[in-house]
Structure formats: C-alpha cells, structure tokens
Amino acid sequence: MTPLVALVVLLAAVTHASWNAITHRIKDELGGLTLVGIGRAASGALLAAAAPLPAADVWPFLIASGVLHVGYQVALITSFRLGDFGQVYPIARGVSPTVVTLFAIFVLGERMGTAATVGMVLVTSSLVGLALWGVRGRSRHRPQWPAIAMAATTGLTIAAYTLVDGVGIRTAGAALGYIGWLMVLDGTAIPTYAALRLRGRLAARLRPIAAPGLLGGVLSVVSYGLVLWAQTRAPLAPVAVLRESSVIVGAAISVFLFKERFGGARIVAASVMMTGIALMLATT
Template sequence: MTPLVTAAVLLAAVTHAGWNAIAHHITDKLTGFALISGGGLLIGLALTPFAGFPATEAWPYLFASAAIHMAYYALLMTSFRLGDFGQAYPIARGSAPLVVTVLAAVFAHEVPDAWAAAGVAVSCAGLTGVALWGLRGRRPDWAAVGAALATGLTIAAYTVVDGLGVRASGTSLGYIAWLMTIQGAILPACALWRLRGRTGAVLRPHARLGLLGAAMSVTAYALVLWAQTRADLAPVAALRETSIVVGAAIGAIFFGERFGAPRVAAAVLVVAGIGLMLHTG
C-alpha cells in the first residue's frame, strides 16, 4: 500500500460515496440506477478504442463480474428503498472487507500479516459502527439490514472476481471499459421495458445527474481496479470502504440523517484501522 495506491483508493472512496448518494437521491431507484448504468455503458464504449484489449484469461472473470454486479444493483436498490442512506450504505460496504479477506486468502492466496489483519478488523468495526451506533433509541429495520448485508456479500464476491480478472487482463483500463460495456445495457433495458411509452418523460429530468453519477462510478471503480494490481485485495477493499464515513456525512448534510458522536467515534476507528494496514513493520 504505497502512498500513491492509498491516495487513489481514498479518491475512489469519495467518488463512490458520491455516486451512491446520487442514486439514493433519485426517488425511482430503477430510473436512477438505469441512468448510472447506461452512462457507464456509454463511457465504456468510448474507452474501448483507446484501451488495451483484455487477455483471454480475463473474460470469464468479466462475465462473472457482470452477473454479480446485476445482483448487487438489485440488492442495493432494495436496501436504499427500505432503509436510510446513512444506514444501508455503511452496512453494505462495511460488511464486505472481512469477507474479501477470507475469499482473497482462499482464491488469491493472499494471507494478511498480523498488522493488515488487525487493520481490516478494526476498520470493519468502525465501518459497521457508523451504521449501527446511529440506531440508538430506534428499532432496527431488519429487512433493510438483511438486504444491506446481502449487498455486502455481492460486493465481496465481485471485488475478488475483479481483482483476479484485472490481474489476468494485462490492462486495467481495458478491463473497466469492457466491464462497463458488458453490464451497462441490462438495467437500461429493464427500465425501457417497464417505462414503455414514458421513457423520455421519466428519464429526462434526471439525465444530467445520472450521467454525473455514471462518471463518478466509473472513475471510482477504475481507481480500485488499478490499485488491485498494485496491492493485496483485502487492504484495498477495507481502505475503499472509508467511503462509508463520507456516505454518513452526505446522509447528515444532504438527507437530514443523524451523524452525532457515535459515528465520529466510528470514524476514528476507521482511521486507526487504516494506520494498522499501512504499518510496514
């Protein structure tokens, strides 16, 4: 985790929280995600002539990732529909790094040292705390929590699949371009089918915001994929999820959701975890 990799992943965290906030802001979730996914398709198509073509070994990972991403989008839409942004987003993102740590050890043979493992664990505690400690005095919405946890599992799955795929591809930019191209048409097609005859009227008011979200989404994941070619999967996954702190702040500032002292304490845990992950011995 060099300073350059760390900076890239932290920038990815900010842009990732931003596009998720845009998706949450658009009331019709399928419309919002269709615009962001469709915008990603356009960006992917624009990039393919200038990016390297992924190696043959990467294509099974690309198709598997596209399928997992569809499950991720469906579960994330459900999470946003059922729960507050400041609750659903942190649970979904905070639960993923621990699963990534296990999957990376099994499939990528990346067993973290004591410092990295401690850092992932401390960060996950803080990330989950950002969501759960904000529920004091309120009964948790278990349907929303369940959907968010299921979302976290899909995040872990595509993180490992794409980590292995981008390493096999030989081109980080080519991999993200083709990933956006392959997966980008599915949600817009679903929206077109559901909105038969009303497509323009429904999509037009949110088009600019959706395209901004698409640009942020592609930027965030391109940075993460590049980082995964330079560092182990688990620390990158945990560092990326500092987007949860950004997401909680966005929820408080723009959506009127609580932040408060508990989430500040959780953010301190996240920073401590990052420090442990970057410890060089």
C-alpha cells in the same frame, strides 16, 4: 500498498460515496438505475475503444462480474428505499471487506504484516460499529429487518464482484480494457430492460433526472476503475478494506445532505477507522 495506491483507493472511496448519495436522492428507482447504466456504458465504451480487446480467458470473469454488478445495483436501490442512507450504506460496505479479507487470506493465500493486519481489524470493527449505529438509529424500538437484510445482501454482492474482478483483472494484465468492457456489459443491462418495459415512455421519464443520473454513472466508473487499478498494484484484502473508508464520507453526507443524526457512536467509529487506516499506510 504504496502511498500512491492508498491515495487512489481513498479517492475511489470519496467518489463512491458521492455517486451512492446521488442515486439515493433519485426517487425513480428504475429511472435512476437506467441513467447510471447509460453513464457507465458510455464511459466504458470510451475506455474500451482506447485499449486492446481482452483475451478469451478474461471474458468469463467479465460476464460473471457484469451479472453481479447488476444484482448489486438492484439490491442497493432496494435497500435505499427500505432504510435511511446512514443505515444501509455502512452495513452494505461493512459486509464486503470482511468476506473479501477472509477469502483472500484463506483461499488466495495473501499475507500481510502485523501492523497492516491490526489496521484492517480496526477498520472492519469501525464499519461494524457504524452499521450497528445505523440499526439503532433507524428505530429505537424495532430494527428495520428488511432494510438490514437487503443491505447485507448488497454487501455480499460487493464482495462477490470484488473477488471476481480482483482475479479477472490480474488475468487480463491490463486494467483499461477490462474496466471499459466491464462497464459496457454492466451498463447496458438495466437500460435495455427499461427500454423494453417502458417503451415510448422512457425518454419522458428520464428527462427530469438526466443530469444527476448520468453524473452518478460517470462517478461510479471513476470510483471502481480506480479500485480495479489498485488491485493490480496491491493485495485484494487491504484494497477492499481501505476503499470502505467511503462510509466516513457517507456518514458526512447523511448528516449534511440528508439531515440524519451523526451521534457519538459514529465519531468513535470514525476515529477507530482513521487509526486503522494510519496503521495500514504505515506499512507501505
């Protein structure tokens, strides 16, 4: 992974935590997902118009990923409703890189140097630490198991679409068209459902939350587009791990925006994560 690719992935991490925080603040779950979808579809259409149509062998990846992305959004919003942002976000993001790394190593045959491997272990360990802090911090008497289960489900969907897109975008050979059509497929699903369900009431429901919802959609395209580009330039595992530095941004957002407690455990986990990132970057 070159310094440029690492910088792009870190930028994707910041934008990802930001759009998740925006979505968390929108209390109308269906309305928020609808606006995010509209923002994604509009941004994706612009990208798709500027690139050639993907080849036939790419479309199974696009369709599968589109379905998984919809499942991810539903699971994410549900987990936000059940638990605190500082609890569910680290769990969701911590499950994904572990699954992706194991798949990339044992199925795809990706190999990394010793320093990069140690760095990945440190980053993943810090993610687990943040997740466990979230479980403890949410309730000192009884963990909120529905929130934990839904956050873990969210992480599994993240891992699934990351792997599908990692193979799909390499099959496509060109990132722009793949990203554009993926966002179109992903972005139109929930707005279509909302339009059928709410019919004439949809516009009135979306109007009060239009600005943050659409902004969240655009930021989500930027975030994942950067990750997909990085997957064409580096192995899947380190990209998947490095992008989850977004939990550090998410932890800061949970403290300063949502007034959740940070705690010493998060400071230790953040320090371990930064050490792991430094080791990964030292191998570039």
